[in-house]
Amino acid sequence: MSPEVRRAFAAGDAAKLWRQYGFRSPEELVLEDVAWALGVAVMEGPLDSADARLVRRADRGIIRVNREIRQHGRKRFAIAHELGHWRLHAAISQLLACTKEDMLARYKESEPEAEANWFAAELLMPEDLYRPAIAGNAPNPDVINGLANRFLVTRTAAAVRFVELCKEHCVFVMCEKGRIKWWRCSKDIEGPLWIDGGTAVSPRTLAGRFFEGKIPEAETQCVGMCEWASKFPDYAEDAMEAIIPLGNTGAVIAMIWLE
Numbered sequence: 001m002s003p004e005v006r007r008a009f010a011a012g013d014a015a016k017l018w019r020q021y022g023f024r025s026p027e028e029l030v031l032e033d034v035a036w037a038l039g040v041a042v043m044e045g046p047l048d049s050a051d052a053r054l055v056r057r058a059d060r061g062i063i064r065v066n067r068e069i070r071q072h073g074r075k076r077f078a079i080a081h082e083l084g085h086w087r088l089h090a091a092i093s094q095l096l097a098c099t100k101e102d103m104l105a106r107y108k109e110s111e112p113e114a115e116a117n118w119f120a121a122e123l124l125m126p127e128d129l130y131r132p133a134i135a136g137n138a139p140n141p142d143v144i145n146g147l148a149n150r151f152l153v154t155r156t157a158a159a160v161r162f163v164e165l166c167k168e169h170c171v172f173v174m175c176e177k178g179r180i181k182w183w184r185c186s187k188d189i190e191g192p193l194w195i196d197g198g199t200a201v202s203p204r205t206l207a208g209r210f211f212e213g214k215i216p217e218a219e220t221q222c223v224g225m226c227e228w229a230s231k232f233p234d235y236a237e238d239a240m241e242a243i244i245p246l247g248n249t250g251a252v253i254a255m256i257w258l259e
């Protein structure tokens with residue numbers, strides 16, 4: 001099966017749960033209840049390096065979520081990710097421990113982890129609800145905060161989903177301690193666009209100025225795409241940039257959209 005087919009299968013399985021239980025809004029999606037109905041108990045507990053772990057024994061399972069995780073949205077994503085493994089990967093392993101990195105994994109990094117993430121994204125932010133919610137909106141901090149609150153997810157998850165589902169060409173860049181950590185972009189520009197991970201954030205970007213302590217939160221500006229990307233489509237020389245500082249973590253999300 002191609003990645004596209006596997007993605008459609010994983011997302012389709014999550015969408016099936018919404019139909020099966022008749023959910024209409026994210027508040028109605030109580031993950032612990034869904035898990036229980038599927039034969040899985042969810043509990044919090046100590047875990048060394050993982051965000052969550054799934055143990056399977058025949059048709060019963062236990063999801064343990066790391067009790068050190070503070071953010072409600074991150075816990076929800078971890079549970080949804082493990083439910084993805086539960087639904088999709090019975091034949092792969094009876095015990096899976098998933099790290100913070102696994103919750104971000106792409107298909108080429110790990111097929112099962114990417115599938116669990118596709119499942120989790122669709123379960124928490126169903127395409128049918130998310131597309132209308134983002135239509136006509138720029139990915140600025142207000143919009144991303146609103147989406148995170150409405151869908152009960154982290155701002156990171158809300159912003160990545162925005163990039164995945166928006167009609168415009170849009171780029172998400174996670175920056176930490178003045179450096180580019182990881183990025184995602186709209187499907188249409190996946191080939192023509194490249195950003196070098198690990199490099200220093202340019203001081204001519206909003207994110208760069210934020211790290212220098214020069215600007216307040218939540219601004220938007222026009223930026224030269226060459227400040228961010230080593231490769232980008234010709235028409236995208238100038239782009240818009242907004243930043244979303246992630247509290248006291250020292251990390252900043254830069255959202256860049258091509259016009």
Ligand SMILES: [Zn+2]
Pocket residue numbers: 081085096097098099102112113116
């Ligand atoms: Zn996993």
